[in-house]
Amino acid sequence: MSDSSSIKKYVILLGIILFPIVIWFYLITGKNHYTPLPILGNYTIVPNGNGKADTVYHTIPDFTMVNQEGKTIGPNEIKGKVYVADLFFASCPSFCPRMSSGLQAVNDKYKKVDDFLILSFTVDPDHDTIPALAKYAEKYGADAKHWMFLRGDKQQIHDLSLAYLMIPPDTIKDAKQDIQHSPYYVLVDKEKHIRGIYDSTNPLMLDSLQGDITYLLKQYHKK
Numbered sequence: 001m002s003d004s005s006s007i008k009k010y011v012i013l014l015g016i017i018l019f020p021i022v023i024w025f026y027l028i029t030g031k032n033h034y035t036p037l038p039i040l041g042n043y044t045i046v047p048n049g050n051g052k053a054d055t056v057y058h059t060i061p062d063f064t065m066v067n068q069e070g071k072t073i074g075p076n077e078i079k080g081k082v083y084v085a086d087l088f089f090a091s092c093p094s095f096c097p098r099m100s101s102g103l104q105a106v107n108d109k110y111k112k113v114d115d116f117l118i119l120s121f122t123v124d125p126d127h128d129t130i131p132a133l134a135k136y137a138e139k140y141g142a143d144a145k146h147w148m149f150l151r152g153d154k155q156q157i158h159d160l161s162l163a164y165l166m167i168p169p170d171t172i173k174d175a176k177q178d179i180q181h182s183p184y185y186v187l188v189d190k191e192k193h194i195r196g197i198y199d200s201t202n203p204l205m206l207d208s209l210q211g212d213i214t215y216l217l218k219q220y221h222k223k
Contacts, residue, residue, distance in 0.1 A: 037187075037195040037196060037212055037215065037216060038195070039057045039058075039193045039194070039195065040058070040165060040193075040194040040195065040196070040197065041057065041058025041165060041193075041194055042058050043055050043056060043057045043058060044056045057191075057193050058163075058193065058194065059191070059192040059193060060160075060163050060164065060188055060192040060193075060194070061159070061160075061163055062074065062075040063075075063152065063156060063160060064152075065121075065150040065151055065152040065156065066130065066150065066151050066152075067133070067144055067148040067149060067150055067151075068130065068133035068134040068136075068137045068142070068144055068148070068149040069130075069134065069144045070130045071144070073148055073150060077148075078117070078119075080115060080190055081115050081116060081117045081190060082115060082116050082117075082187075082188070082189055082190055082213065082216050082217055082220070083116065083117040083118060083119055083187075083188050084103065084106060084117075084118050084119070084185050084186065084187055084188070084209065084213070085118075085119045085120075085121065085164055085185070085186045085188060086099055086103065086118075086119075086120050086121070086184065086185050086186070086200070087120075087121050087122075087123050087157070087161065087166065087169065087181040087182060088100060088120050088121070088122060088123070088181070089122050089123050089124035089127070089128055089181075090122065090124070090127070090128050090132050090133065090135070090136040091124070091127065095183045095200060095201055098200060098201070099183060099185070099200040100120070100136075100139075100140050101140070102185070102200055102206045102209075103118055103120065103140070103147070103185070104140045104141060104142075105206065105210075106118060106206075106209065106210060106213070107140075107141070107142060107143075107146060107147045108141075109210060110146075110213065110217075111143065111146045111147075113217060115190070115217070115220065116146070116213070116217060117146060117147070117148065118142075118146065118147040118148070119148050119150060120147070120148070120149045120150065121150050121152070121157060121160060122149065122150065122151050122157075123157050123169040123181045125151050125152065125153060125154065125157070128149075128151055129151075130151065133149040133151060134149075136149060137149050157169065161181075161182070164184075164186045164194065165186070165194060165197060166181075166182035166184055166186070167181075167182050169181040169182075183199060183200045183201050184197050184198060184199060184200060185197070185198040185200055185205070185209050186198075187209065187212055187213065187216070189216060190220060195212065195216060196208075196209065196212045
């Protein structure tokens with residue numbers, strides 16, 4: 001067998017091996033990497049008077065709370081932002097530190113993106129005072145401009161938990177721990193629609209969350 005024939009066979013074999021790798025790389029970096037994110041929650045079909053109908057999706061209601069700097073945070077501060085929300089409390093002995101460490105990684109990755117926020121809502125406003133929230137935020141390197149630790153009353157937390165499709169903490173009972181809450185990250189778009197819910201106890205979900213944040217931001221930045 002000639003050298004040129006052997007080289008040709010090796011080139012063909014190399015092409016067979018590399019072809020699926022090239023296709024895979026295109027899919028994870030090109031336009032077709034992500035499928036459109038769903039809009040989660042209930043929706044209503046409303047006739048629009050033109051013989052057609054509009055779909056009205058579940059949205060997160062407006063709220064006003066205080067952040068770790070004692071500043072009032074309301075609709076104006078959230079408007080036009082993609083954000084991730086979670087529930088926590090500063091003295092949590094279980095999964096809160098893991099959740100906050102995951103969000104620290106998210107914050108490090110997206111803190112220079114002007115239209116992205118992280119909102120962490122305390123479920124223990126009786127003990128999570130402004131100084132306590134500031135100390136907790138400092139522990140995770142949180143800048144209040146991009147990662148807000150928010151304190152409201154218990155009814156607000158109950159209502160927002162339902163809005164974020166999570167179980168309200170005041171309805172969860174556990175003999176080992178007085179305060180319980182859902183261990184989820186919730187991704188919300190600029191129209192206040194829920195686009196993803198991620199279990200913080202599953203390490204793989206953090207990668208999924210960051211991938212979906214990137215995808216969602218790209219959709220807005222293309223406009």
